[in-house]
Amino acid sequence: MNLISICLISFVFLFVMSMTSLGLGLMSIYFNMSMFLEWEIISLNSSSFVMTLILDWMSFLFMSLVMLISSVVIMYSQSYMKSDMTINRFILLVLLFVLSMILLIISPNLISILLGWDGLGLVSYCLVIYYQNVKSYNSGMLTALSNRIGDVAILLSIAWMLNYGGWNYIFYLNFMKDQFYMLIIGYLIVLAAMTKSAQIPFSSWLPAAMAAPTPVSALVHSSTLVTAGVYLLIRFNVLLQETLCFKILLLFASLTMLMSGLSANFEYDMKKIIALSTLSQLGLMMSILSMGYLELAFFHLLTHAMFKALLFMCAGVIIHSMSDFQDIRFMGGSVKFMPLTSICFSLSNLALCGAPFLAGFYSKDLILEIVCMSQINLVIFFFFFFSTGLTVSYSIRLIYFSLIGGFNLFSMFSFHDEDYTMIKSMYVLLVLSIVGGASLSWLIFPTPMMIYLSFHLKFMVMYVIFGGMILGGLIINFSLFNLNKLNLYVSLFFMKLMWFLPNISTFGVNYSVLFLGGKIMSVLDLGWSEFLVGQGLFKNLKKLTIINQIGQLNLLSVYLKFFFIWILILIMLCLNN
Known part of the structure; x- marks a missing residue:
């Protein structure tokens, strides 16, 4: 079977399933229903092995978006990966990845969650090391070992669930949430979610996973893998509301937002900048979730998936056209040669910043207004708004260096965006990035929320956006002219290296063990x-x-x-x- 037929069959199947899932999700919202299905796979005397599924509006909408983005990514890969000799293996790995995520979404049972959870971990390792070189192997090992901590936490929570005689956690959350055993299970689930969603101190694997092909990055950083931790905590939200664990998670998630925003402003690798923006948005989801607003977190999860997949696909087209250079200092002038890609790239960046009436605006603006109304301290309030300003800052910097600034690649080098397979697949997500936020807000919040704020608090988001634009301009100015004159090397080094988390996660964990092993051997x-x-x-x-x-x-x-x-x-x- 040739490449075009495999990609086309996968695209059509996933797209049809996505539309079916969306229709069922709309029915679930309209009739306010959810289905709990049990399928007895095998029965031996009194023992039975039962597979359980939960199908409600949340799982249907999330599945629909995952399959839609996956179908678009596979269509995009048909052109992006056409020179690859093992493209069939790549498509199969992507389909396995999607299957693992769907299994995780529809599982109300910790055993089947572990199957999807481990499937995501194993397939992500295979995809990160897809381009087989030393950097990919190191990145894959860091990704796999960081996620193994979360797998161990899930296994321990499965062991603790034996106290209740079953693993269908959805039955026990409401009735036994004050029990000690259930709290331990909740703490373990939070640890697992922090590893999978790359919160501090497990953040270093997310930028390292950029060693994977760009279509995989578009899939991983939008709707699969990194969102698995957020989705699991949304399901376990009832158990952990107003506990000390969620207060600690709020602090770590806010610090993750701040750290990733600072690092992205001093990073030069295009894919790593977008990966750090994903980390920032995951911190936003986790922090609003730990404040108890699970529907808001889910809403931002869906809207973020739309524009982040588009952002990665645009970055892939630009990198592909620039002879595979990823350093933004070698780019520039793309808006003159690649107008269609530049439109998609700019709109997805604006949606990421929360520009009015794009997809990101409806969720980010609502989250920040709810934060203004909540009873939180000044430190967390500062983290939320300053991180939003940093998002605007690095987006402006990225747009300037890649699209607007002077062309810095080889002389006598021309490029264009006439690869219509990639452009068409990006148009689907472009439409979603524009209208998806409003549509989802009507579905998820049929009754308008009452937001009561003072004038300056209401306009605080706009103040922060304009402040971020000024900060981005200053950073661009320093980068171009004055950086060598400023004695900021230590601070920039600290900010660019994600507060030394990659060094701690690699040298800090394995160097002492390897050194001890060498001494023991000698x-x-x-x-x-x-x-x-x-x-x-x-x-x-x-x-x-x-x-x-x-x-x-x-x-x-x-x-x-x-x-x-x-x-x-x-x-x-x-x-x-």
Whole structure:
């Protein structure tokens, strides 16, 4: 089967399933219904293995978006990956990835959640190391090992659920939320969600996962893998509301927002900038979720998926056209040569900033207004709004360096955006990035929320956006002209390296262990154990065999020695008697 037919079949199947899921989701919202399905796979005497599924408006809408973005990404990959010799393997891995995410979405059971959770981890490892080189292997190992912490937390929560005689957590959340065992399960779920959604201190794997092909990045950073942790906490929200664990999560998520925004403003790798923006938005979702607004977090999760997938796909087209350069300092002038891609890129960036009436505006603006109405302290309030300003700042910087600034690549180099397969697939997400936010807000919040704020608090979002634009302009100015004159190397180094989290996650975890292993090998394996067991045993056996060989040579002196020893023994025996 050739490439075009595989991509086309996958695209049509996923698109049809997405529309079906959307229709069922609309029915679920209209009739206010949810379905809980049980399928007995095998039964042996009194034991039965049952697969359970939960199908409500939330799972239907999320599945619809995941399959829609996946179908568009596969269509995009048909052109983006056409020179790859193993494109069939790539498409199969993407389909496995989507299947794992769907299994996670519709599971009310911790066992089947673990299947989807582990499936995401394993397939993401295979996709990160897809371009087989040292950097990919290192990134894949960091991604896999960071996510294993979350897998262990899920396994431990499965063990604790044995106290209730079943793993369908959805039955126990409301009735047993004050019990000690259930709280331990909730804490373990929070730990798992923090690893999968890359919150501090597990943030370093998310930019490292950029070693994967760009279509995979578009899928991972929009609707799969990183959103799995947020979705799991949305399901467990009832259990953890107003607990100490959620207050700690609010602090860590806010710090993640701040850290990723600062790092993105001093990063030069295009894909890493967009990855850090994903990290910032995940921090926003986690923080509003830990304040108890699960529908708001889910709303932002859906709107973010639309424009973030588009942002990655536009970045892929630009990188592809720039001879695979990812450094934004080599880019510039794309708006003159690639007008269609530049429109999509600019609109997705504006949606990310929360520009009025695009998809991101409806969720981000509502979240920030709810934050203004909530009883939180000034530090968290500052984190929310300052991080929003940083988002605008790095978006302006990214647009300037990649689209508007001077062209900095090779001389006599021309490029264009006439790859209509990629452009058409991007148009689907462009429409969603424009109208998706308003449509989803009508569906998820049929009754308007009452927001009561003072004049300046109401316009605080606009103040922050304009402040972010000014900050972005200042950073561009420093980057172009004055950076070498400023004595800011230490602070920039600190900001650019994500508060040293990648170093801590790699050298901090494995360097001391490897150093200890080297010492043990030199002292024990090559030292005492070698002296006593390996070479020592060999030398002793060699001495014994030499002595034995002397005895075997039948020399007269040997016989005389044995005769003399025999006479001495007889004399001693006689004297004793």
